[in-house]
Amino acid sequence: MEKIPIIRLENYLLVSIQVEMYDRLAIKLQDDLSEAICKFNSRGVLIDVSSLEILDSFMARILATVASISKLLNTETVIVGIQPTVAITLVELGIDLQGIKTALNIDKGMDLLRRSNAN
């Protein structure tokens, strides 16, 4: 079965979603990430969604769940690369990604993770 690759970068985990997301894949990602965080004792997770043209409420919930799970595991999550059109749709639909850190791109996302780790 397809799975989204999780890359380890220093103490962080990097996920770049390059394919069309569907429900089973999203759930698998959630499971894989939770395992990986524990296994590698990561300090931060960066999820790049810049290739996603559609981010529906299900996917948004998955991202929120991943953020909550990682927080419980003492790990910070940052979502990067939300496209303007996706952002507008999310806001119009009233889907609030409150509490989830976001950044414009991977550079800024890593900056954010490093800074919050320094604290």
Add this chain to the structure above:
Amino acid sequence: MSELSKNMVRFVIENNKEKIFQQWLDAKLQAISQKKDLLNDVNIQQESRELFELFHEGFQAEHYDNFSNPAWNSLKNSLDKIIDARVKKGFTPVELGTIITAIKNPFIQALGENLKDTNQLIQEIWKLNKIVDIIALHTVDTFIKKREEIIKRQQEEMLELSSPALKIFDGIIVVPLIGTLDSARAQIVMETLLHKIVDTGSSVAIIDITGVPSVDTLVAQNLIKTISASRLLGAESIISGVRPQIAQTMVHLGVTLSEITTKATLEEALKYALTRVGYSIKLEQ
């Protein structure tokens, strides 16, 4: 109407073509005498001749009193182009309509001089009257539609013009809003802002509402949406230019911008933004 009579009408028009044309041209020139400076005489002659030929073509059809008759198609096309040019030059629909109806008199005169059968004459005059009226109304209608197109296009241009997003510093952009922020504009502002954030990689956006006359719950909602969307792109949006009356109205309406940073002036907002991005400004004595 007998075959002979049908041909009679065409015959009448054919034989009196020049006379009819001249009479129409004179009436036309009189009708637009005020606007003569907008067109030069040579053009009017040329254009009138062409138009007349197309009228002639239309009248050749057996059922010329029906505007859907394909014989009138060339006239329709030509009229369309002429009206297009006239709308931009500032002519009024009445002027254009009058030019069309002015063709009635010369034609009726020619028919009157040549058709001896009163019944036939009345019938032909009636048909002529009907079709020229239809053409005149069609002209006015087309004119109005074209004017509405221009207005609509201008509205769209105004909408785009009035919502730029400007980069004023490394990592800081400003969106100065002037005028009411209705849903249509808010949408454009949101898109412009978000694309600018991506293009410049900015982390702070200042939305200045000094030029927004009133902020009601709808406007506030639109602002909040824009700010939330920018947050998803990792940028912080702050509102500046909140005037005392606006502040009062918003409190009255129970609009809370509790999670949004607001500043009274653009200056304050800029200072705040610079700190957020990590800059400090020192005054060199």
